[in-house]
Amino acid sequence: MTSPFKFTRNYLVLRPDKAGPIKLVQFLWSGYIAEGEDAMILCAQGEEENLKRKWLISLTLLLQMILLWIAKPMRNFGLAFEWFLNLPSSNRAWLQLSLDLLTGDLKKEKESASFISTVGHTDKRVKLDSSISREDVRYKRALSAMAAKIAYENEAFIRDMVTNKWQMDLIKFYDFYNYYQEKNTTQAFMLHDPVDELIVVAFRGTEFFDADAWSTDLDISWFKYRCIGKVHGGFMKALGLTPEGFPDEEPETEYRLAYYTLRKRLRDLVKDNNTKFIVTGHSLGGALAILFAAILALHNEGLLLERLEGVYTFGQPRVGDKDFQRFMEKQMKDHNIKYQRIVYSHDLVPRIPFDSSTFLFKHFGTCLYYNSLYKEKILKEEPNKNYFAPMFKYLVAVWELIRSFIIPYVKGWEYKETWLLRGIRVFGLIIPGFAAHNPHDYVNATRLAESTVE
Structure with a gap:
């Protein structure tokens, strides 16, 4: 054939x-x-x-x-x-x-600004943490965590939060076309922080009731892509893959493809100034964030790579094999790009696809691992990398449920958990990695953990 x-x-x-x-x-x-x-x-x-x-x-x-x-x-x-x-x-x-x-x-x-998604109802915090100053090494990580969290919301909600709560500018909210699913399946938004002259690109993760996104997550399709190695096919499709792959020049199409649309807008935004940008996302959004940087490197986008200050992902799955790992580690070093892959506790998603003889997928970069006490460790790989661990993770799930009732008394009422999140934690007693994947714990980790990592 x-x-x-x-x-x-x-x-x-x-x-x-x-x-x-x-x-x-x-x-x-x-x-x-x-x-x-x-x-x-x-x-x-x-x-x-x-x-x-x-x-x-x-x-x-x-x-x-x-x-x-x-x-x-x-x-x-x-x-x-x-x-x-x-x-x-x-x-x-x-x-x-x-x-x-x-x-x-x-x-x-x-589509109204007052409507909150299911993910938003697990964590209703919308303001940035005022105790984390712009000079704090945690600032960009905490900003990225909040951007990745509100990426699950509609355009009106995001515009209201960014403009009125964060005092920043919403550049654009995007719906992107998936060539293979023949529909819009990918969402992202871009904001501008005028104080630091910083642009944030945030990809949406997997919504609870979005069958298309769940199908992308489950997809074990892959492509051996030229010099960068074996890459997860489902995520590449969501980023805008065509039958020609990702050619240097944007394909002629009536549809809006994620990679090319964002690349074009970023080119225009940084060409005449010293503006930097960071890319972020939770879950599927994290996979798209690091792959976006990978295709920029594949296309030798010198100016954009120079202005790409960092990639911050939360609960990101694996996206490529050992060849992809080597390619990206070289690019990050050559262009001095920070890549922080944040993993909380026993979150299942960063541990898939498995690092095994069947899948051959590998993580890379700096792993900032946070345990259930929100203590930070700098690791090459999260503990229990393929999730199949002893019964300890079930004890941690019990502790996380108990913690949900006591944390506001210890850390403050802004950390009070919603009934929906507590319900998810109950379900997490059966599948601990599912409950540990929620954005709430990632926001907590960026706010509560002491850190020296910039």
Whole structure:
């Protein structure tokens, strides 16, 4: 079969929209994969060994298929759930809200500055910590954590927070197109701090009820991309990958692709001054942040790399193999770019895809690891790098639930946790890594931990 990708000779791409129960059984039984437009798996010719983990590929495709099937009801349930969460702060009558729910007009409500996402309801803090001055080594890390947190909100909410609470300027809020999912799946915003002449680019992570984002997270597709190595395909697609890869010049398309749109705007913003910029994100957003820097390096964007002061990620999954690790470590050193990968406790997401003989994915850069007491350690790799650890993580989950009730009395009432977050911590007694992934603990870590790392 002729390769549909012009930029690589080795790849594995899963297409859940082309999969089905019969095809999955055929693949598990005999290794059969359809060719052409009906292929649910695209694999480079002569690289059939990429298909040897048939059970893993089949399981991933099955989960992605389920997400495709439930995407609409999942989205509608999420809308109703967020409507319920926002009821106490709404000025509209119950009857009117109920009618809007039935007619679908709640979408308008979701676009208002007073509407808070599910993630926002796990941590309602919106102000920057006034006790952390601009001269504090924690400042940019704490600013990045808050930017990554509010990236989950709508444009009106972000504009209100950035302008009125942070006294900064919202440059632009973006919705980006995913060529492979044929819809807008990626969001980011860009702000300007006029005091420090600093631009912050913040990518949104995975929303609770966004099936497309969950499908991206589960995607084990990958591309062996020229000189930078093996890179996670799902994240590359979300960043704006096309069949030509990421060519130096922006492809002619009617759609807004994340990498090219942000690159063009940053070029315009820094070309005639000394403005610096940082890139950040939580979860999926963190993966997009470091990959954005990687493609800038691939394209030898000298000016932008010179002005890129740092990449701050929170709960970021692995994005590439050992070759990618070496490529990025060299780029960070050559261009003096700070890369801080912040990991809290037993968060599951930074420990996937696994660093194993199957996945071959590696982390790199400085890992700032925070335990459940918000004590900082500087490590090459977070403890228990593949999550399969002793029972201790369950004891930590019990402690985190207890801590949620006592922390406001110890650290102050701004650290009081919402009932929703406490509910997530209860669920975390079963899957500790899920509860530890919430942005609340990452904001706490940047505020409460003593640090000497700039």
